[in-house]
Amino acid sequence: MKKHNYSAGPCILPQEVFDKSAQAILDFNESGLSILEISHRSKDFVAIMDEARALALELLGLEGKGYQALFLAGGASLEFLMVPYNLMKEGGKAAYLDSGTWASGAIKEAKFFGETVVVASSKDQNYNNIPKGYTVPTDADYFHCTSNNTIFGTQIKDFPSLDMPVVCDMSSDIFSRVLDFTQFDIIYAGAQKNMGPAGTTLVIVKEEILGKSGRTIPSILDYEKHIKAESMYNTPPVFPVYASLLTLQWLKNLGGIAAVEKLNNAKDALLYAEIDRNPLFKGAAAVEDRSNMNATFLLNNPEHAATFDTMWKAAGISGIPGHRSVGGYRASMYNAMPIESVQVLVDVMKELENKV
Amino acid sequence: MKKHNYSAGPCILPQEVFDKSAQAILDFNESGLSILEISHRSKDFVAIMDEARALALELLGLEGKGYQALFLAGGASLEFLMVPYNLMKEGGKAAYLDSGTWASGAIKEAKFFGETVVVASSKDQNYNNIPKGYTVPTDADYFHCTSNNTIFGTQIKDFPSLDMPVVCDMSSDIFSRVLDFTQFDIIYAGAQKNMGPAGTTLVIVKEEILGKSGRTIPSILDYEKHIKAESMYNTPPVFPVYASLLTLQWLKNLGGIAAVEKLNNAKDALLYAEIDRNPLFKGAAAVEDRSNMNATFLLNNPEHAATFDTMWKAAGISGIPGHRSVGGYRASMYNAMPIESVQVLVDVMKELENKV
Structure with missing residues (x-):
């Protein structure tokens, strides 16, 4: 019996994603090869990666607006590290909203790099609400928030307007509601909720904010290097990216x-x-x-x-x-x-x- | 027609891995759920992760010898960064053998942390051989080498005996030949050659070498944190780990x-x-x-x-x-x-x- 799957993530995906990805494992596009054994440099996989990147931007209404989409590995938790590495200046500071367990994890990683101001927290109320009415220091290098708190069932409805890059972890509600996504400069999301199976992370970056931290960034953590390599700086997680593309195609066919x-x-x-x-x-x-x-x-x-x-x-x-x-x-x-x-x-x- | 797949990686895997993983996508263990939609905290997936970790050690003859196996995300390229973060002391140095493109990538990332001595290089001969007869500085924090150079078709046959941790990138030949694996302190390998599809990295660590660098390590890059969390510090790449387990099971059934x-x-x-x-x-x-x-x-x-x-x-x-x-x-x-x-x-x- 097919279950009613309420798992918090990894979670339910469209049945057609299961059907098509199982078929691709047996024979990908009638190539005589499994999707699991094709080179990431093959024409077929390059086309998958290109379409997934373009479709992510299209669905978010960010096409042609200076954004790049990357499908990386390492999970959203690696973005907790990559965001400050790429955006926090030496001796600079970052502003974070503490709305839950994952926001708190992002804060912990940012503190490793420099001054990390927690503008507000609902920890004392066991995160049962989204803090509001906070002030973000105007000299912060960026502001970071978590749009949806999977564990606590809370979600930011209005995002602050700020004169600094706004970074949002949308792991658990990306592609679920209409927002003006141009209000964000970085959006990242582990695939394993609305986008695909576990194993890849979508990172949307407004290119103009990069290259300003003055830090030397290890290659694997450098968004500019990943953009230059068209999201293939190293071997990408081929199958999770493919299954994510199938999920995004399903969403597009549904009407976006x-x-x-x-x-x-x-x-x-x-x-x-x-x-x-x-x-x-x-x-x-x-x-x-x-x-x-x-x-x-x-x-x-x-x-x-x-x-x-x-x-x-x-x-x-x-x-x-x-x-x-x-x-x-x-x-x-x-x-x-x-x-x-x-x-x-x-x-x-x-x-x-x-x-x- | 099924192809004769000579791809350098991602690459051919056993047919039974394709068959079983396609079936698990449609219905995992007759659970009514797809392997792509089950929680990584579910009993079923915890069992997969535990078995994969144990089987990797068993196949390498490292069971009960102080090693831990991790299935991480981010690719071997992320290990280029994690190795020096975990092992190179502040003001210390590391020794690297430059035998090819990926060795050279590892060296580049290590230089970011501190003095990185290249003990020998065959770059001048377009890496058509493995450098030999080199000396490793006795005060290095560790020695790093790449066992097999996928691009150039060379492979280390004898590894140096050293009084320091030996780290080996075995991405393209792990599980292919009998070695005394206890001569290594860290072995890492992207799955996408002999172990599974792209999307996870096996890291074998001898626990006693950790915690000695004196560095504060970002959580996501800290081997000790991953070990403590039993390779589930964050959501692991569920399907790549599962397909890797199937491949390791195939190898065990073949006779190891x-x-x-x-x-x-x-x-x-x-x-x-x-x-x-x-x-x-x-x-x-x-x-x-x-x-x-x-x-x-x-x-x-x-x-x-x-x-x-x-x-x-x-x-x-x-x-x-x-x-x-x-x-x-x-x-x-x-x-x-x-x-x-x-x-x-x-x-x-x-x-x-x-x-x-």
Whole structure:
């Protein structure tokens, strides 16, 4: 039985991505070769990389606006390091918003390089909201934020307008909602939510901000070197890039970000309405900051947990237990999750109400 | 038609790896989920990672000898950076053997950290041999070498005995021949030759050498942090690790490194004998340093190239043109390449001799 996969990431992807990528492993484009055994310098793979880079920019509305898209390896955690290496001046400073575990990880890595100002933090409230009303020092080399906090189910709705490069870790909500993406100078995202399987990281860079830190940057961490090498400075993660391209093609065929946003809004509305209506449950995150991707919620009476857990498992739901730092439940409804799966969960929540 | 795939990497893998990994993408272990959508924290993937780490050590004969195996992301090029970060003391020095393009890349990255002594180089001979008879400064923090030079078709047969950590980049010949692997303190290898598809890097570390550099190491580059997190410091490249495990399982079932070495020796003997016998061809690398993985060879008369190229293409051979820095041809005969494919190439070489 196909599961209703609520995993927080790696996570559900469109079925056609599974079908096409399995076929490509057996015989890629009728070449007599598997996608796993072709050279990254082959014409076929160069075409995949080029299309993936162009399509990422197209979907974000960033084509022809001075941006480059890279598909790197190492995960978003490596970007925690690459961002300050490329942007923080010697003796300079960076400004970070601390909205969750991953934001905090990015801050830790930045501190290694220089003064790292945490402009605001919701850590004291176990990150159940997005800090607001903070001031960013005007002499910072850049501002860094995390658009969506997978673990806590919060999401930034409005980004600050600043006279400095704005860097955003969009690992868990990229391609999920319409934003003016030109307000960012660097966007990075681990593939394993809305973009593909684990193993590659999309990095979007506005070229004009590079080359200004005055630092000598190790080659493998230097965005300019990766851009110059057309995202092939070293052997790229071939299969994860290919599967990401298939996912981006699926999104384009669906109508792009505007189309998927409507679907995501419908899923969110359905689940959050039930969380708010059902007297057995409560949301974990501040209402105004609720994520469109990860809905965190708790049982008012923990004694109902055993019954609820049996019920959702019986309904074919998987991946719904909350992260240990929040507890309760987390329903991750990434782009590829059909509303039918959300309805199954909502039905189980209603059933629980009738049962206890 | 299935090709005879001589690609230098990413490269041929066992057919059962393609079959099993395609199946796992459609339905992993009858779980109702694709391997591409399962959480890296799921019991199933933790088991994959644990088995892959243990099996790598077992195949190398390093179990219970103080080593840890990691499956990281970022490629061997990221290890060029991680090795000096973890091993080179502030104000210390490192010793490197320059035997090819990738060795040279590792040297470049090390220089970023401190004094980097190149103990010998064959660059002046276009790296057609492995430098020998060099002296390693006794006060170096470590010695780094590259066991096999994919581009040039050379391979180190004897490694120096030194009173310092020995680090070896084995990207293109790991698991291909029997060695006393305890002579190394760090072994790293991009997966995309004998171990799996592109997208993960095996790093074997002798734990006792870590924590001695006195440097503060960014978390993502710190081997100790990756070991502590059991190779899951951040989301690992799930599918590349899984396909690597399948490849290691294939190797174990075949009889391990000793068994595959015999097959590799037979393939090498067959092809190098023809290169040496056939008056139309000559080897590009010094005979005593010839690689067991990548045979580089040239036509004595470049005018025969068009005919030869037509002939090997017609025979279903792919990936055989040499790297631009050597020219001619490069037959990469990784573990999964059957001797029948080598016979096809040898037959075409003989045919050419009869034809011209």
